[in-house]
Amino acid sequence: MSRLQVVSGKGGTGKTTVAAALALALATEGKRTLLVEVEGRQGIAQLFETEALPYEERKIAVAPGGGEVFALAIDAERALLDYLQMFYKLGTAGRALKKLGAIDFATTIAPGVRDVLLTGKACEAVRRREKHGGYTYDHVIMDAPPTGRITRFLNVNDEVAGLARIGPIHNQAQAVMRVLKSPETAVHLVTLLEEMPVQETADGIAELHAAELPVGRVIVNMVRPHVLDEAAVRAASGDHRDAVARTLAAAGVRGGTKLVEPLLEQAAEHAQRVELEREQRAVLLGLDVPAYELPFLGDGADIAGLYRLAKDLRKQGVGA
Numbered sequence: 101m102s103r104l105q106v107v108s109g110k111g112g113t114g115k116t117t118v119a120a121a122l123a124l125a126l127a128t129e130g131k132r133t134l135l136v137e138v139e140g141r142q143g144i145a146q147l148f149e150t151e152a153l154p155y156e157e158r159k160i161a162v163a164p165g166g167g168e169v170f171a172l173a174i175d176a177e178r179a180l181l182d183y184l185q186m187f188y189k190l191g192t193a194g195r196a197l198k199k200l201g202a203i204d205f206a207t208t209i210a211p212g213v214r215d216v217l218l219t220g221k222a223c224e225a226v227r228r229r230e231k232h233g234g235y236t237y238d239h240v241i242m243d244a245p246p247t248g249r250i251t252r253f254l255n256v257n258d259e260v261a262g263l264a265r266i267g268p269i270h271n272q273a274q275a276v277m278r279v280l281k282s283p284e285t286a287v288h289l290v291t292l293l294e295e296m297p298v299q300e301t302a303d304g305i306a307e308l309h310a311a312e313l314p315v316g317r318v319i320v321n322m323v324r325p326h327v328l329d330e331a332a333v334r335a336a337s338g339d340h341r342d343a344v345a346r347t348l349a350a351a352g353v354r355g356g357t358k359l360v361e362p363l364l365e366q367a368a369e370h371a372q373r374v375e376l377e378r379e380q381r382a383v384l385l386g387l388d389v390p391a392y393e394l395p396f397l398g399d400g401a402d403i404a405g406l407y408r409l410a411k412d413l414r415k416q417g418v419g420a
Contacts, residue, residue, distance in 0.1 A: 101126075101419065102286035102316065104226045104279060105241045108250040108304065109290030110297045114321045116143040117401040118290045118394065119243040121409035125418040127167030128410075131238040134225050135160075135171045138218040139245060144171050149403060157225075161403075163410070170237070174221045176214045215256040220272060223279040247289055247304040254280050254287070255311045286316030291384070293320060293377040298384060305387055318389050322396040326374050392416050 105122060109115035116137075123135040134157060137144050142152050148160045153173035161169040228236040245253045257273040257280070279285060287308055291301040301318060308315050344364075345357045353359065384391060394412055397405040414420075 101239070102284055102314070103235070103237075103239055104222065104285040105239060105316065106244045106250070106254070106285065106287040107241065107290060107319075108244045108247050108287065109319075109321075110247050110300045113290045113292050113297050114401065115246075115290040116141075116243050117147060117406070117409070118288075118319050118321055119241050120144060120147050121394070121406050121413060122288075122418065123169045123239075123241045124161060124163050124406055124410035125413040126239045126241070127161075127163035127169045128414060128419060129165040129167060131163075131167045131419070132236070133163075133167070133169050133239045133241060134237045135169060136222050136225070136240060136242045137171070137173045138222070138242065140173065140175070142173065144173070144243065147401060147403075147406060164407075172221075172225070174218050176217045215253050216273060216276070219254060219257060219280065220276050223276045226279055226284065244287075247300045250287065250289075250304060251307040251311050251313065254313055281312055281314065283314065285314050287313055288316040288319055290319045290321050292322055293380045295376075295380065298380045302383065302387055305389060315389055318384055318387065318391040320384070320391055320393045323393050324373075324396045326377075327370060392418070 105119075105126070107115050107119040107122060109118070120135060123133045127133040135144055137153065144160070145151060145153050148171070150160055153171055155173065155175045155178040157170045157172045159168055160171045163169060222240055222242050225237060226235075226240045230236055244250055257276045289301045289304050291297040305315055305318075341360060341364075345360050348357075348359060392413060393416075394409050397408070399405065401409075
């Protein structure tokens with residue numbers, strides 16, 4: 101399985117939750133994963149109910165089997181200072197540039213520099229090795245920008261490489277792109293079984309293919325169980341309406357007759373949703389991209405929910 105797992109998705113689809121569950125799933129059986137945040141929202145810290153993540157790799161969870169999940173909130177300014185020290189040995193001078201505002205200028209005004217720094221830091225973690233020669237992390241999972249920006253975010257290194265034909269900036273951009281466009285990387289798109297997220301997923305896959313970036317899986321999130329189909333609703337609202345009322349009465353529900361109509365309305369809405377989800381599943385199937393499915397968490401995405409989602413991903417083959 102690819103060592104860099106990039107997780108994107110339309111806003112509201114739960115991509116941060118999915119990225120966290122994926123990190124837990126991949127860390128089982130004694131493995132080490134690094135969960136990376138690049139948007140400065142501290143969503144990972146909130147999910148794991150821990151304090152805000154600093155610009156350092158911190159252990160935030162232990163997975164089944166003794167694996168470990170580390171997390172890192174990448175800050176573009178700090179990443180640029182690291183870059184200046186690594187390639188230009190500007191430790192003290194770099195800090196002086198920060199005081200003068202040059203670092204802030206470079207990370208907010210200069211085209212593409214911010215995204216180069218963010219992706220570059222993640223790729224450095226992918227390539228990093230310990231003294232004994234093994235990789236520091238078995239997998240790096242990036243909670244990436246939304247689907248509408250993901251291709252440009254990952255491909256910006258090509259743009260910078262085109263601007264800087266020689267030198268460390270060019271070499272750094274090319275090294276990052278070699279990782280992002282290799283089998284080491286997989287870009288997963290999170291969606292719901294709704295028309296807009298599915299359409300954005302389809303568009304995102306097409307853009308990733310056009311940019312020659314490796315598409316991983318479609319991850320269908322918040323899947324609800326199907327209780328009734330349209331045939332069952334038609335049966336209940338037709339000749340069996342009285343039977344529904346009798347069943348409610350037999351179950352000890354007071355005023356069961358008055359509840360029949362509201363219950364049938366809810367059942368009809370459920371059946372309609374089932375049909376719409378069936379249509380969107382057909383669209384996803386036509387994309388010819390393998391998919392995982394994760395259930396809707398009625399109690400919210402707390403730590404217990406993350407472990408449940410991680411278990412579901414393991415059952416579907418993640419980390420096998």
